Amino acid sequence: MRENPGEEDRNSGQVPKVRAEGFSFFYGKVEALRSLDLSVPENSLLTIMGPTGSGKTTFLKALNRLNDRVQGTHHTGSLLLNGEDVYGKGVDVADLRRRVGMVFALPVPLPMSIYENVAFGPRKQGISSKKRLDEIVEKALVSAAIWDEVKDRLDSSAEKLSGGQQQRLSLARVLAVEPEVILLDEPTSGLDPLSTMKIEELLRVLSRSYTVILVTHNPVQAARVQGEVAFFYMGELVEKGPASSMFVRPKDKRTEDYITGKFG
Amino acid sequence: MTPSSGSGRVSGLDVARRPERKPGRLGMALVRASAFLTVAVLVFIIGYVLVRGARVLTPRFLLGFPEKMGREGGIYPSIVGTFVLTSLSVAIAAPLGIGTAVFLTEYTSEGLFSRIVRFGTESLAGIPSIIFGLFGFLFFVIRLGMGWSILSGSLTLAAMMLPTIVRTSEESLRSVPDIYRETAYALGASRWQTVTSVVLPSAVPGIVTGVILAMGRAVGETAAVIFTAGSSLRLPGSIFDPVRTLPVHFYILAREGISLENAYGTAAVLIIAVLLVDFAAYYTLHRVSKRRSVTGR
């Protein structure tokens, strides 16, 4: 597989890593995303914020096609990864999901050991050499800044870790399959402020070598992690720009209301 | 329970207007009595059989061969026969039942097809065991030429326990949080990989409990077995030989009045086996609920 994620086409960068063109997504008749136009350059961090039901999760789950599991959905327009439609004909969904990793709101320790949690993805990909797996697991745990805390108990159950540790473990699990894009859906919503800070710090570091898309409904978090911010509202992208300017001078009234806490 | 002195204070509720003490007392007493009676019956049955049977339960009885149609001697062949027959039926029914449950929960969404499968399973659950016996006799014993044998009996019993295993497995598969599946899929796992490495392991305790319970019912089954596995008193040499299982042996001893004493002994063995199986099932289930309460935040 890919040796160094992102490295090879780092400088060929005209094509954005992720791009939505007039992309709409429907659950039955509910239009959860409305003609979305959005692009995310490689190795950058985009924070999507918006009130509940604004389509943030839907966007993430369209990108890795987890939404395929929901019955009666359809989409129009296109959603591109490296310029190729993720809904294109020949797309191998399992491969797409390895390239687009996802961390969920609540930490999900799979019912197995810490080691096996991280090795899960690589194993399912067909890697079985113990030595290779050891390397991958260590590297992923180091990148997720949790190696020191778990290196002596890799074989104990992942369910015994604290919430914050479990969430970093989830991140390590994603990193182990060497994704190009990392999606995080409100990853800190169940964590204490300290664990939250650790994750945010980690995301800033990771965004140097991965394309990171973070979803939050907390404008303060969006401001803290910096990078680009997109504001979703009722399935629409209201505005998008660097955190530094959006929080100082929002262009849209709805954005202003949201960040000043008038709703959401 | 709640102190309410004045009657008729609550307008529109005739219940409150009635003199409330008496019917409440009588009703509660009856309800308590029925719970007590139910448990008393259970305790009586188990105690009666165990006490009467205990005298007979010697190593010679358990490990000896029957003599004079079971009037004397032991029940060793029936113990072996019951064990083999039950194990084989579980070995046949468990993969089919669990497979059906996996199919229903993981591979298909509610639709015509799944409704047909569910209809089949539910209907099967309602069919009396004597009908299974008739069917097993016609189909396995005669049509497929398996004769009265462990194999015919096991296949019949497997058909009978299938619905139980499907239902309990389906329940435990559905109780696996969907986020586990999402997590596995999001890591690029295929459906089969997700099912085998994440979903099934989390559901195992519940599934095992269901299988054990089904096994407990199979141990005591008589009507379906007597016409398919036969009633030979000899020790079976292979699964193509007939056997006389414990309940069948017990039935024949008791009904034909061959030996009441040995009948009690056989019943005691049967009850102990069933209790052990039930205990194993509850033990497994108990450990699940403990684990769940830790994980399920």
Place this chain on the structure above:
Amino acid sequence: MSRKEKFAEIALTVVGLTSVAVLALIIFFIFKEGSPALAHVGLGRFVGGTRWSPGKGQFGILPMIVGSFFVTFGALLTGVPLGLGCALYLSEFAPRKTAAVLKPLVEILAGIPSVVFGFIGLTVIVPLIRDHLGGPGFSVLASAIVLGVMILPTMVSISYDALRAVPQVYREGMLAVGANQWQTVTSVVLPAARPGILAAGILSMGRAVGETMAVIMVAGNATIIPVSFLDPVRTLTSNIALEMGYATGLHRQALFATGIVLFVIIGALNILARAFIRSR
């Protein structure tokens, strides 16, 4: 990889069809083997005939139909109130800890082999009836008592689930307006759980109709229409089990035809139960 996936999917689909296939096979074989007898004797004379004497070529199963009906009805008369009472106690009145101990105990009852129930009926209940009420002891009454106990686990656990499914706010609402616990149960909880309790009754009925070995041991098995609850009876299931061992030819087919009648009755009960469960 994807070939394995495809294989798993196909294999599971096939496996999923086993129960349907088994059901179809059962129906096919029972009907195939039994219908010649129905055709030979005539449906009316088979179902309506009062004489069962295979040696003389008489195949009327009305006594057994009536017998099954009486015995089942008697079982419901004893088992339903007892089971419902027990379920009520467990769900409404018992301390949680007591209920947690009692519920599994009641479920153990479901695991006790039917021959053991029959045997206890034979050695305890039959003599009691003979000595105190008269008659041979082997009777409708003995069968009703034994079956009544045997349907308890079904009755208790399904009604219990139905009672537990009644939202707590209903109870709280009643208690808040000053009703006591018993009034709350009778005027709110029981009516709300009624469809589930009815379903429990119907499923218990199915169990009672289908039970064989226990009934054989206590019913007396005479092929006459019982006129008193102390008379011996023979049920449809017993008829099959008693004679299957040696029957040949038309006699054997008539036993399978008895199976068809049993099958139809059970099928009707299942449809009824399903309708009730759905109306919940």
